[in-house]
Amino acid sequence: MSVHSQGQRVTVPQLRAYKGERKIVSLTAYIAPIARLLDHAVDMILVGDSTAMVGYALPDTLSITSDTLAAHAAAVVRATTHACVMVDMPFGSYQQSPQQAFSCAAQMMAASGVSGVKLEGGQVMADTTQFLVERGIPVLAHVGLMPQYVNTMGGFKAQGMNDAAAQRIIADARAQAQAGAFAIVLEGVAEALAREITQTLDIPTIGIGASPACDGQILVTEDILGLSGDRIPKFARCFADAGQVIRGAAEQYAKEVREGVFPTLDNCFGVKR
Ligand code: KIV
Numbered sequence: 001m002s003v004h005s006q007g008q009r010v011t012v013p014q015l016r017a018y019k020g021e022r023k024i025v026s027l028t029a030y031i032a033p034i035a036r037l038l039d040h041a042v043d044m045i046l047v048g049d050s051t052a053m054v055g056y057a058l059p060d061t062l063s064i065t066s067d068t069l070a071a072h073a074a075a076v077v078r079a080t081t082h083a084c085v086m087v088d089m090p091f092g093s094y095q096q097s098p099q100q101a102f103s104c105a106a107q108m109m110a111a112s113g114v115s116g117v118k119l120e121g122g123q124v125m126a127d128t129t130q131f132l133v134e135r136g137i138p139v140l141a142h143v144g145l146m147p148q149y150v151n152t153m154g155g156f157k158a159q160g161m162n163d164a165a166a167q168r169i170i171a172d173a174r175a176q177a178q179a180g181a182f183a184i185v186l187e188g189v190a191e192a193l194a195r196e197i198t199q200t201l202d203i204p205t206i207g208i209g210a211s212p213a214c215d216g217q218i219l220v221t222e223d224i225l226g227l228s229g230d231r232i233p234k235f236a237r238c239f240a241d242a243g244q245v246i247r248g249a250a251e252q253y254a255k256e257v258r259e260g261v262f263p264t265l266d267n268c269f270g271v272k273r
Pocket residue numbers: 028046047048049050051088142185187208218219220
């Protein structure tokens with residue numbers, strides 16, 4: 001049964017106002033068939049740059065382009081009517097200057113119809129967030145484990161595990177909230193840190209590998225569907241094994257084609273019966 005009644009798409013101000021009222025439920029989607037299935041159940045769909053790794057089998061998120069992400073985002077927007085759709089700004093499309101970020105974000109929004117953008121970075125990206133927000137582009141911030149920093153981090157590692165690192169992440173989150181981000185993704189951070197940030201910020205925190213105390217949660221959809229290979233990340237859970245269903249369907253199709261059971265004349269055109 002649908003969690004939401006049919007109606008208008010969730011807006012950014014609504015998501016912002018959910019803080020303290022209800023949990024924000026979010027998943028990623030990159031293609032129309034998946035987005036269509038998630039739409040009624042979630043508040044927000046993120047067309048994440050994780051597309052690079054999940055959808056294109058790349059080793060990291062660094063090489064996906066804004067054109068590719070905008071094309072995926074446009075498909076997700078076309079396939080949905082309820083969830084607020086956000087798109088990631090890809091690596092290299094916003095770090096140079098606020099102006100560069102604005103022109104890329106505006107192009108991606110115009111090309112796809114998303115309601116806003118997500119960008120990685122704390123204090124160092126605060127001016128950029130402010131620049132975008134003041135010019136009409138909602139920003140979802142992202143701190144903690146930031147996959148676009150994989151080379152400086154030396155891998156995908158949980159963050160904020162000692163006091164100094166935790167203080168830096170708190171300062172990052174505060175800076176983004178002050179700059180006008182409407183919500184902030186906390187990825188791969190110590191649980192107590194995520195809890196503290198959630199308690200001190202007046203914007204919603206959306207956790208992934210963070211804390212149940214966050215104002216919302218986000219996961220990569222393929223991780224909850226058993227479509228990410230053999231290993232489910234510690235911070236995720238397989239809620240349904242779609243991998244097994246798809247594998248079984250492919251095997252059954254192959255068997256029936258090989259045995260001449262599919263197609264039948266019912267599947268053909270111009271057959272007189
Ligand atoms: O790219 C992505 O999918 C993300 C989420 C996992 C937060 O950044």
